[in-house]
Amino acid sequence: MSEQISPNVTPASTSRGRPKDPAKRQAILEAAKHLFLSHGFTGTSMDAVASEAGVSKLTVYSHFSDKETLFSAAIEAKCCSQMPVVMFTLEQGVPVAEMLQKIGEAFLDMLYHEDSLKLMRLISAVGAQDQTMANLFYEAGPQRTRNEMIRFLNRACELGQLQVADTERASELFFGMLQGGCTHIQIMLGCSEPPGKPEIRLHVAEVVRVFTRAYRPVPA
Numbered sequence: 001m002s003e004q005i006s007p008n009v010t011p012a013s014t015s016r017g018r019p020k021d022p023a024k025r026q027a028i029l030e031a032a033k034h035l036f037l038s039h040g041f042t043g044t045s046m047d048a049v050a051s052e053a054g055v056s057k058l059t060v061y062s063h064f065s066d067k068e069t070l071f072s073a074a075i076e077a078k079c080c081s082q083m084p085v086v087m088f089t090l091e092q093g094v095p096v097a098e099m100l101q102k103i104g105e106a107f108l109d110m111l112y113h114e115d116s117l118k119l120m121r122l123i124s125a126v127g128a129q130d131q132t133m134a135n136l137f138y139e140a141g142p143q144r145t146r147n148e149m150i151r152f153l154n155r156a157c158e159l160g161q162l163q164v165a166d167t168e169r170a171s172e173l174f175f176g177m178l179q180g181g182c183t184h185i186q187i188m189l190g191c192s193e194p195p196g197k198p199e200i201r202l203h204v205a206e207v208v209r210v211f212t213r214a215y216r217p218v219p220a
Contacts, residue, residue, distance in 0.1 A: 028053045033115065046070070075141045088152040090155045105201060108204065154167050163216065
């Protein structure tokens with residue numbers, strides 16, 4: 001269930017007035033991220049977010065219509081900060097392998113960031129009881145990245161740099177190879193430390209080499 005706006009705070013009233021303050025929006029997102037990580041989706045209220053951000057509840061609702069929207073925005077903001085949409089834009093003349101390397105490194109940097117690990121562990125622990133949180137996270141995070149990757153691969157095929165029959169499947173394969181198997185599980189369980197940047201760079205380079213070889217264009 002969405003946390004409802006009080007009778008005195010209607011969508012119409014929140015859309016009027018002064019222009020929204022970007023600094024307050026950022027403060028709200030940071031507060032929301034902290035509280036969602038600490039208390040989960042169900043355990044976080046809009047009142048608590050307002051208090052943590054140092055703004056009024058009205059201000060929170062003027063930026064985000066409900067808690068679901070706020071949670072999605074917090075996840076999307078995190079993804080966009082580390083994997084902006086422009087990263088998936090393949091321009092004419094730019095080697096696809098070069099772009100795949102950048103995407104791969106950014107993905108693993110994001111995946112193994114402390115906040116990301118905390119959130120994934122939290123969702124793994126409470127996802128069955130807090131399905132709304134799990135669904136919103138998937139739509140704002142993994143699904144967004146997957147969709148951008150599919151768009152990227154379609155563009156690579158248009159430019160003749162790759163030959164992919166099923167870009168959805170190829171996207172799953174690329175990210176699956178990046179995460180690997182046992183090592184990823186060990187990191188998620190806290191049994192192993194995340195890799196450093198040199199290790200990530202080497203691992204991504206190997207994945208890109210295998211991936212581009214598998215989907216290189218076949219001469220006519």
